[in-house]
Amino acid sequence: MKIAILIARILLGFVFAASGVVSILKLGKMGGMPADATTFLTLMVAHNYTVFVALLMLIGGLLLLVGRFVPIGLVLLGPILVNILLFHILFQVRGIITGLVCTGLEIFLIWAYRSSFRGLFIAAPEIS
Known part of the structure; x- marks a missing residue:
């Protein structure tokens, strides 16, 4: 199981780190999309x-x-994945496969690190 978690973490991390660099450096193209x-x-x-x-x-x-603060990384990437899926559902269904694979990896990693997210599901949390 540790190997599957490591592979999922590295794959998802690489996809998003590489996409982030491509977007920051404006290396990608916006061609072949519907007008909207x-x-x-x-x-x-x-x-x-x-x-x-x-x-x-x-x-x-x-x-x-890097493997440090993985739950924070998953929290940062969660809303981005939701937006990726919504974009492909609403505008361009053709490219949804990558979003679905990344969402599957994200859900698997959230489940693997579920003990880190346990505090989010306390109905009446204590104030410290």
Whole structure:
């Protein structure tokens, strides 16, 4: 099980760290998308929203690759994965496979590190 966790952590970390670097350096292309998706992404790029998301992707991916603070990395990447899935469901279903695979890896890692998330499910937490 430890080997499966290590492989999932490295794969997910690499995907997000590499995607973050590509986005920060603006190496990717926005071609081949429907007009609505192109408009949506153009607005996000124009307002530097994508730079902020790319930094979160890079930080989350690096935390997974290094193996330190993995639960924080998973928390950072969770909302990004939700947005990736929503983008592909609403705009471009064609590319959803990568998002689904990454979501599966994320869910597996959350389950593997479930003891770190236990405190989130306390109905009446104590204030310290």
